[in-house]
Amino acid sequence: MHKLPVLDPHTTLDKNYQAFLSALKTTPFSGDVEISYGSRLAVATDNSIYQQLPQAVILPKSVDDLSLIGKTAAQFPSVRFSARGGGTGTNGQSLTPGLIVDLSRYMNQVLEVNAQEKWVKVQAGVIKDQLNDVLRPLGYFFAPDLSTSNRATIGGMVSTDASGQGSLVYGKTSDHVLALTSVLVDGTILHTQPMSMQEATILAQENSTLGGIAKQLLATCVGKREQILAKFPRMNRFLTGYDLEHALNDDLSQLDISRVITGSEGSLVFVAEAKLNITPIAKFKALVNIKYDSFESALRHAPSMVAAQATSVETVDSNVLNLAKQDIVWHSVKDLIQDVPGKTVLGLNMVEYNSNDQAGIEQKIAELSARLDQAIKNNESGVVGYQLTYDTAEINKIYTMRKKSVGLLGKTKGDKKPLAFVEDTGVPPENLADFIMEFRALLDARGLKYGMFGHVDAGVLHVRPALDMCDPEQEAMIPEISDAVAALVAKYGGLIWGEHGKGYRSEYSPTFFGEELYAELCKIKSAFDPLNKMNPGKICTPFESNETLVKVSDQKRGKFDRQIPVETRTSFEPAMSCNGNGLCFNYDKTSPMCPSFKITADRRHSPKGRAGMVREWLRLLATQNIDVNELEKSTDSFSWFEKLRHTLDKKKQPDFSHEVMEVMDGCLACKACSSQCPVSVDVPSFRSRFIKMYYDRYLRPPKDLLVANIESMAPLMAKFPRFVNFFLQRKWFKSLIHKSVGYVDTPHLSVPTLQQRLQVPLFNLAQLQQLEKSQLAKKVCIVQDPFTSYYEAGVVESLVSLITKLGYEPLVLPFMPNGKPQHVKGFLQEFAHTARTAAELLNQIHELELPLVGIDPSMVLCYRDEYSKTLGQHRGEFKVQLVHEWLLNLELPTPQTRSKMEYALFAHCSEKTALPASESQWQNIFAKFGLSLKPIAVGCCGMAGTFGHEASHLEQSKGLYNLSWQQQVAQFSPEQIVATGYSCRSQVARMDKFKPKHPLQILAEIV
Ligand SMILES: Cc1cc2nc3c(=O)[nH]c(=O)nc-3n(C[C@H](O)[C@H](O)[C@H](O)COP(=O)(O)OP(=O)(O)OC[C@H]3O[C@@H](n4cnc5c(N)ncnc54)[C@H](O)[C@@H]3O)c2cc1C
Ligand code: SF4
């Protein structure tokens, strides 16, 4: 039998936790508490190999909420917490079987900026780039950098003492923390900033938690100073968690408790707010990209760059470079890292200089260039070439590529995926090259593949060996390799955790701190958190307790993934391959990446959330011996009456499938994830498959039927457009459609219709097939789509006119459904049928070598992506081009007059993510016509096909427009704005009451 069964939604929580959550409800706690299986799963992973399901997720709104959590928990000794920010930890730092306290949803405000005194006060959930967006106009930035800057929070940075590129100059997060507001596990609110030794000594005499903390810190940091200085390596990436050395200032006149909290990975307190030092942005920057014949050459050459006073030196190896070349990101950097003729570039150092002194930078660059020219001439140091840029935008593009390195490695094909577990080793930079050679030998001896990149200036190299975690034997290699690497870094005087913190690698704390200082850590933990309630097992345990540290060998995601049969894993590869790096949590409203996450701030509604839900759904099916591939093909679904009964029973019969359906329904199917996620987690591909299977058990809502059939209904309705529009304009009819179908703001059909407008001959394939090649040469076929043809016939008319004016003969193909709406709604058999029919005709035209041109990006791109996935080799070779792709290859006429109008291009997000060159190509085309066109950085408009017309999504749709488009649209007059997407034009019309033109219409007007 292959029918979708009911799946257990794991609603039962541990009794203690239930009681705690009930008690919390009786307090004035104002945040959210989420207990659904989906919400818990969404935070059960980070970017690590571990998986740990929490009992619930608590999302506080204020310091008082955090305090209430602590105070309430005082009655529940076994209730435990882990604070969470962006969840980008690489070693399970924020994972817990207890309660997740997520500060990122609500506690994310920049509270105060004091540019004069150079500080800022923020809530802990603020994302690092978000903070810098606020500081940039004032000429400042928060200096410690990290690759995850567009999703990691200040709370997470403080708690892991994050740092990254430029750390030699800019230091670590702890170097910039001026004061913290934290909440102790008993709910006490703690304000910390440096205090004099005298104040500390007085405080230490107090009979309070804070007094106990001060007493212990003095005993440890002063009493064990000598041992601390001897043990802590003299490296830029010093030994954090807990930072016993820098809790005292250099002349031992001050104690700073914040410094101990910084790097403590949530094992001491909840960090609620931070006062941070900010740094002026240097006026001038230069970046030299130096290319090498080997990675070793790049490593060995780096120290001389540091000696030449570079602000930072970053490196990547050939594996990373090659992966970048295959990614969308290469498009933006390819001119800055060009190939060297006759040489193979196998290593790259990115050397940055920045300063307020332009002449000083130019002098340094001139010296470096001379040395590099000499090296190239004499075949020295493996240098094969270099490129220089002073352009900040270009420099940022290179760093975006570098920051994407981890994600790029994740793209590695096959079952073995690069994993974080020994990924941030740090050794004194002078030892780095030798250390890396031994490290490589260690990995090579085990036959492992890996890519390397990192901060050579600080001696930190990121390495992710590729292993298949579904194979228990390979999983068993993790502790063994970790032990070997821990020994190797110790040999070179370094640390196994040079940058990302400890998490499940806390078991190495006693080794690296030594027995004596480790005992001191435990005493400090006892002073803050005697019952081990704060992120237990991380960093250390309370002194003389029976508690244990978490271990590298603890439960991993592989344990769950391997329960899914291999064939299912292969078939659902996009959902399996998500490695949790969190790039899809991008907050930037001008980025197309995941609009549904942006508008909900709910991690379930992200590509990562959706991939995780589907993986668990597949696993639960496997535990019931359901072969999902068979289930998908099955024609043996439930009868209509059974579906009705299941649907009516939804509330009585909990089913995890409903939770998965909820998050799939919230997806706009915009496909931004498929190109923006570094490992191409393509949610729409598995979303439609899930939806299909879900509705084999439950009844479909009427709106799905309406959307899926829109392509057959539109041509029928267009036979009586005025009649249909008459009803669409009536209030009662709109209300009826809203209430019965759940559809709103139904667009009006074009009057006159396309047929009435067009004066071109009817398309006749048989006649065309009789023509000579020369007779076909000037013919161009327009592939209709239902939206422009029936709702914006004027745009198609303009295309006909443009083609004609350019000296070609337009042939409008008869309308044939494309199938995209069917795919979006999971009518996959119907979609396959539609696609086969359309492909047949398009292939016949393709054989005549006639160009096929379509207008709407999402429909045209469907021919490329969904058609290929569904039809495979039966898709054929036809290619439907977008208007700009066709125009690009033409000899365009030189314009007679130049328009002064400055046009603003609002490109469709599917188009600009799948075809990253499209905006600049439109710009070039406009330039050839003597027109100026400026691409505008916007995210999703919120319409996304029919998403924004569905009543259940209306609020989100409008919210997205207000978030990402409204302000930008307001910058221009309606005549200036051009938009390539039908959905986008409709959304502007709905929200701002004017309809922008398609860029082709401007061209048609001026030619
Ligand atoms: C692809 C990739 C690249 C990375 N590159 C870098 C890099 O260049 N440099 C670097 O330093 N790190 C890097 N990291 C690691 C990670 O991004 C950092 O550790 C980051 O600081 C974590 O921030 P977060 O908000 O995601 O914290 P989370 O992962 O949510 O939490 C991290 C730790 O901080 C604790 N925590 C979070 N918020 C609070 C709070 N308010 N109060 C108390 N404890 C809290 C958690 O309990 C946990 O122990 C990288 C990670 C990935 C996936
Ligand atoms: S979906 Fe992609 S971007 Fe998001 S966490 Fe997974 S791998 Fe990273």
Ligand code: SF4
């Ligand atoms: S298709 Fe769009 S909305 Fe859906 S998960 Fe991907 S990025 Fe998010």
